[in-house]
Amino acid sequence: MLKQKSGPSRRKVILIGLDSAPPELLLERFLDKMPTIRRLVKNGISGRMRSCDPPITVPAWMVMMTGMDPGQLGIYGFRNRKGWSYSDYYLTTSTMIKEKPIWEIIAQTAGMKSCLIGVPPSYPVRPIMGNLISCFLTPGLEKEYTYPHELRDEVAEIVGEYEFDAAFRSDNRDEILEAIRRMTNKRFDLANYMIEQKEWSFFMLVEIGLDRLHHTFWKYFDDTHPRFESGNRFEMVLEDYYILLDKRIGELIENCGEDTIIIIASDHGSKAMKGAFCINEWLIREGYLKLAERPEGIVSIEDASVDWDKTKAWGWGGYYSRIFFNVKGREDKGILTKEPGGDLDELVTELKEKITRLVDNRGVPMKNTVFSPDELYKTVRGDPPDLMVYLDDLNWRAAGTIGHGKIYLEENDTGPDDSVHSMDGVFILYDPRERIRKDIGTMSIMDAAPTILRRIGLSIPKEMIGKPV
Ligand SMILES: [Zn+2]
Structure with missing residues (x-):
């Protein structure tokens, strides 16, 4: 039987999405504490990535994955007004995305398989060529959250009760912290399993925990925050979590094989809320x-x-x-x-x-x-x-x-809530065949999809607004 493998010029890509990671922390303040990220930056291209308008999780990840702006996608946030109603609105779901994200393009043009974990919005689950676990908008484990359906049994075996999100915006900060770390560890355990056990050319994971952490703990570490409390017991929470992420990213990369292109990206940044x-x-x-x-x-x-x-x-x-x-x-x-x-x-x-x-x-x-x-x-x-x-x-x-x-x-x-979104996220791309350090300045979030397609060796659809970097 002819094996559906990608051709010799086609590359494998893993994109690790860190929701709301700002360049000021990931590429500056905490970089020295993060050996894996530092190695990628030292040997790859990196810089700021300007988010879309508005710089919000939904639609930003889909803008990144389609290379199109929110106007083309018709999505202006989690909530959208229903027609000309004074009070009715609807929440954005996966079924509203009519434009093709990267995984659909590579499946249709090159028969390449993908593996997606937590890319918003991916609830309700839609079939893809490959495997999918839906995002933080999933109401609960009783719903269909994997494609194919049977994948849920494997998820349960690897992590027990999978967690889509951690409840935040409450005063139980110790509980929130524990929930975020537990959720993140489960997600990376699962990603490790999927990397090893599933066939894929494009692998993408979005970790929402970082965004939840920023909203809950920003005022405890940023001395410019209007309500900063110096010497508080949460002062190291952000730094410790970035170190945890770095360690877990290091393990994933190790498992990906030597020729895989590695991308770390965020959908927007974060800063103190005034x-x-x-x-x-x-x-x-x-x-x-x-x-x-x-x-x-x-x-x-x-x-x-x-x-x-x-x-x-x-x-x-x-x-x-x-x-x-x-x-x-x-x-x-x-x-x-x-x-x-x-x-x-x-x-x-x-x-x-x-x-x-x-x-x-x-x-x-x-x-x-x-x-x-x-x-x-x-x-x-x-x-x-x-x-x-x-x-x-x-x-x-x-x-x-x-x-x-x-x-x-x-x-x-x-x-x-201690933080708001800032316009610039980050983009780091490490290609083991190049190993050169390059600062790209500021790119657009719409440049990400064409950049990935070019690296994989596929042509860029003309509807994409962005350009490859
Ligand atoms: Zn976000």
């Missing part, structure tokens, strides 16, 4: 959002009694803020006229101007940026917001809840 800006409170104060009555406690915009007949705009919170307009003929109770030079155009100009002039809680100008989706993307599919707002270069989160009676919050409105 606070949360109440976008809807601000819109209320400025007269764009009208309430029929003030809520008694703190409520979501969906639960607030909004006077839609008098409201022009409202927002969503998160790492960035999404603003929506109440447009005549589009929204149920729309009031803004859409024709050129009408209320809508006027409002866009006015809001952009006002938002870029905002100051923070200490009166310091915020470095805010505001975009209409068509300014960012070549194609705008799906259900985009009307405006996308980055507050103070993402140092501030947006809070969507109402009832605070103020604009600035010291803490996140959806549970304890």
Whole structure:
């Protein structure tokens, strides 16, 4: 029987994804403590990788794997607004990805097999040529989380109860830490097993634990964090975890064979959260959002009694803020006229101007940026917001809840959280056939897929925006 192996010029690639690893930690502060990563950097190409807009886990990993922007994918975050509804939304799932990620391209053009662990969004499970274990969005082990189905028995045998994610944003920091480390170790144990036991040309693992760790422990190690506590007992937690990752990555690489190309990448970076800006409170104060009555406690915009007949705009919170307009003929109770030079155009100009002039809680100008989706993307599919707002270069989160009676919050409105996303992630590529050190400066997250295809020896689809580095 003819063996379906990749041809002599085709290369094997392993991509180890470290969700939210910032260059400032992985390539600078902790590099000396990480012998494996240091060796890869010393003998490979490395640098910063600018994430997509918005720099959020979903869609960023899929942008990396398709070489296309969020507009082409039609995905603007975990949540997407449902049509022109005031309150309905849907969560992004794997089935919404219509464009081809790398593993589909190499399967279709070269019959090459892949092995994927935890690449978001990969729930619900979709068949691939190879093996797949779904991501942190999987509701639980009772669901179908492997492809093929029988793989779940092997997973159970290797790690017992597999863990997709670790619950964070609570005050049980000791528990969170233990859960993250346990989950990570299980994921790497499983990856080691898959590397050895399965046939693959492309292997990809995304470790979400690092992101959870950043959100939970950032203020304990970063002395520039507004709520840094010096000499606290969690000060070494981040460093210890990076060292654990390095050790576990070293084992994986050892198992991959000598000719495999090794990539370490992150979907975006991380940095200290300065606070949360109440976008809807601000819109209320400025007269764009009208309430029929003030809520008694703190409520979501969906639960607030909004006077839609008098409201022009409202927002969503998160790492960035999404603003929506109440447009005549589009929204149920729309009031803004859409024709050129009408209320809508006027409002866009006015809001952009006002938002870029905002100051923070200490009166310091915020470095805010505001975009209409068509300014960012070549194609705008799906259900985009009307405006996308980055507050103070993402140092501030947006809070969507109402009832605070103020604009600035010291803490996140959806549970304890110490970090926000920063724009730049990392990209390290080590090719054992080259072994040269090269600093690539800053590449785009959309360059990753074409870079990998070129290395494997396959042509790059013309729909990909990125270019190989
Ligand atoms: Zn992420």
